[in-house]
Amino acid sequence: xxxxxxxxxxxxxxxxxxxxxxxxxxxxxxxxxxxxxxxxxxxxxxxxxxxxxxxxxxxxxxxxxxxxxxxxxxxxxxxxxxxxxxxxxxxxxxxxxxxxxxxxxxxxxxxxxxxxxxxxxxxxxxxxxxxxxxxxxxxxxxxxxxxxxxxxxxxxxxxxxxxxxxxxxxxxxxxxxxxxxxxxxxxxxxxxxxxxxxxxxxxxxxxxxxxxxxxxxxxxxxxxxxxxxxxxxxxxxxxxxxxxxxxxxxxxxxxxxxxxxxxxxxxxxxx
Amino acid sequence: xxxxxxxxxxxxxxxxxxxxxxxxxxxxxxxxxxxxxxxxxxxxxxxxxxxxxxxxxxxxxxxxxxxxxxxxxxxxxxxxxxxxxxxxxxxxxxxxxxxxxxxxxxxxxxxxxxxxxxxxxxxxxxxxxxxxxxxxxxxxxxxxxxxxxxxxxxxxxxxxxxxxxxxxxxxxxxxxxxxxxxxxxxxxxxxxxxxxxxxxxxxxxxxxxxxxxxxxxxxxxxxxxxxxxxxxxxxxxxxxxxxxxxxxxxxxxxxxxxxxxxxxxxxxxxxxxxxxxxxxxxxxxxxxxxxxxxxxxxxxxxxxxxxxxxxxxxxxxxxxxxxxx
Numbered sequence: 001x002x003x004x005x006x007x008x009x010x011x012x013x014x015x016x017x018x019x020x021x022x023x024x025x026x027x028x029x030x031x032x033x034x035x036x037x038x039x040x041x042x043x044x045x046x047x048x049x050x051x052x053x054x055x056x057x058x059x060x061x062x063x064x065x066x067x068x069x070x071x072x073x074x075x076x077x078x079x080x081x082x083x084x085x086x087x088x089x090x091x092x093x094x095x096x097x098x099x100x101x102x103x104x105x106x107x108x109x110x111x112x113x114x115x116x117x118x119x120x121x122x123x124x125x126x127x128x129x130x131x132x133x134x135x136x137x138x139x140x141x142x143x144x145x146x147x148x149x150x151x152x153x154x155x156x157x158x159x160x161x162x163x164x165x166x167x168x169x170x171x172x173x174x175x176x177x178x179x180x181x182x183x184x185x186x187x188x189x190x191x192x193x194x195x196x197x198x199x200x201x202x203x204x205x206x207x208x209x210x211x212x213x214x215x216x217x218x219x220x221x222x223x224x225x226x227x228x229x230x231x232x233x234x235x236x237x238x239x240x241x242x243x244x245x246x247x248x249x250x251x252x253x254x255x256x257x258x259x260x261x262x263x264x265x266x267x268x269x270x271x
Numbered sequence: 272x273x274x275x276x277x278x279x280x281x282x283x284x285x286x287x288x289x290x291x292x293x294x295x296x297x298x299x300x301x302x303x304x305x306x307x308x309x310x311x312x313x314x315x316x317x318x319x320x321x322x323x324x325x326x327x328x329x330x331x332x333x334x335x336x337x338x339x340x341x342x343x344x345x346x347x348x349x350x351x352x353x354x355x356x357x358x359x360x361x362x363x364x365x366x367x368x369x370x371x372x373x374x375x376x377x378x379x380x381x382x383x384x385x386x387x388x389x390x391x392x393x394x395x396x397x398x399x400x401x402x403x404x405x406x407x408x409x410x411x412x413x414x415x416x417x418x419x420x421x422x423x424x425x426x427x428x429x430x431x432x433x434x435x436x437x438x439x440x441x442x443x444x445x446x447x448x449x450x451x452x453x454x455x456x457x458x459x460x461x462x463x464x465x466x467x468x469x470x471x472x473x474x475x476x477x478x479x480x481x482x483x484x485x486x487x488x489x490x491x492x493x494x495x496x497x498x499x500x501x502x503x504x505x506x507x508x509x510x511x512x513x514x515x516x517x518x519x520x521x522x523x524x525x526x527x528x529x530x531x532x533x534x535x536x537x538x539x540x541x542x543x544x545x546x547x548x549x550x551x552x553x554x555x556x557x558x559x560x561x562x563x564x565x566x567x568x569x570x571x572x573x574x575x576x577x578x579x580x581x582x583x584x585x586x587x588x589x590x591x592x593x594x595x596x
Contacts, residue, residue, distance in 0.1 A: 126377035
């Protein structure tokens with residue numbers, strides 16, 4: 001195929017990644033995603049880049065999670081599938097349990113401490129996060145949210161710097177409104193890997209579509225590997241959480257089978 | 272001659288001194304840790320779990336990088352100086368690979384539990400720790416792979432010795448090589464040895480470390496492929512990359528995803544099968560090498576024969592010339 005630039009190097013096993021030339025892929029989106037998902041890297045693999053030309057001099061490369069610059073080339077530091085987006089963006093799509101905060105990501109946290117100006121929130125990262133009391137919709141010095149220790153909040157990471165404590169907010173930056181963020185009542189939180197959480201953000205996720213066929217539910221996905229479910233009955237909540245747990249780490253082809261198994265148990269309970 | 276002696280002395284029926292025991296790993300066994308791996312090399316096996324980056328004790332806090340903590344637990348009994356030494360070696364080895372600067376003021380805790388010790392336990396621990404770190408998604412500059420070898424009192428080089436063989440060791444050497452520079456990362460040698468012995472150990476372990484690296488690759492790739500599902504099949508449709516790994520790769524993708532409820536024994540069996548293939552591959556390489564040597568020998572013999580014939584002919588010509596004159 002003319003759109004591929006292949007690099008077959010014998011017996012090193014390292015230079016096996018090949019990139020599509022984005023200019024040659026007009027109307028070939030399907031192929032692009034297919035080929036993209038195929039490249040698996042492990043730490044230490046050098047990644048030969050096939051860069052998009054950019055206006056104004058040399059093209060800039062933007063390395064996402066799982067990649068580090070080493071001289072003039074990119075080197076993978078995590079195992080996973082290498083992916084790339086427009087504007088010479090590259091990243092490694094892997095799976096991990098521990099959360100490392102990044103700005104703009106929605107997370108689910110538990111309040112672990114109350115202070116005059118802020119709450120201390122556990123989001124599963126190395127350091128506890130800080131949620132200012134004024135970072136809620138319509139909050140003021142007099143009208144502040146009342147949250148107890150142990151309450152569950154759905155928020156957005158506002159500041160994520162490796163040398164600082166992460167800061168959270170319950171306001172969508174575009175509108176200044178709550179945008180779905182805020183304290184969550186009832187329901188149940190299930191833990192999963194980061195990859196599962198990312199896939200659940202997709203509204204066309206087959207697991208969610210299958211669950212939605214069976215019953216209606218509310219859910220909030222935190223990219224810190226925590227997912228909140230609420231439904232009419234406790235049995236439904238349990239079915240949904242167990243389905244997520246069964247699918248986490250399993251092969252994508254088996255997901256529907258796991259979900260159906262949980263739904264069959266649910267049917268038995270309803271009868 | 273040497274070869275025969277080794278065959279007799281190696282207790283686990285390995286054929287050659289520079290043959291490794293079969294090794295494999297299984298990842299993500301523990302549900303609470305961020306990454307976990309069981310690494311098995313022959314009858315030696317270790318279980319390693321990794322937590323992190325997580326909160327660090329104030330006294331261990333480093334302002335510019337993560338603190339790496341290692342706990343090494345022997346099969347039985349408390350922590351002795353030997354375990355302390357292993358902890359230190361393990362910490363210094365993996366610290367060279369972890370990008371600690373990415374997580375300042377946090378801790379990465381590695382716990383190694385020896386399950387059975389049949390020699391080369393430090394190598395197994397290092398390999399398990401590296402795989403567990405990769406499983407936990409901790410950023411690694413490279414993957415260090417460790418191999419042990421020893422020189423026996425008779426002066427024989429034995430790769431990956433068992434505990435029985437270690438009792439007869441003049442010197443033991445643990446080498447760690449990484450996958451990007453292929454240079455030495457760390458080395459612990461004990462006992463008395465000559466420079467030549469050391470260098471031959473270095474070379475043997477360097478070659479053997481590549482087999483360990485291949486295993487790292489196939490197991491990490493296998494895990495990613497398993498989760499991606501359909502794309503793993505796509506990888507077979509159009510094979511990408513080097514020839515040497517092809518067999519293993521096919522193996523990894525045909526390796527059916529493990530069901531969590533499946534009994535332990537079955538899981539082990541599958542791994543064993545997977546490994547036999549690998550072993551078989553190594554054996555094939557050996558055979559090829561042997562064939563090549565035999566071919567060379569044959570050529571040399573032919574050459575000598577030819578020279579001999581020519582010599583004889585010349586003599587005959589000489590004799591005829593003399594008779595003629």
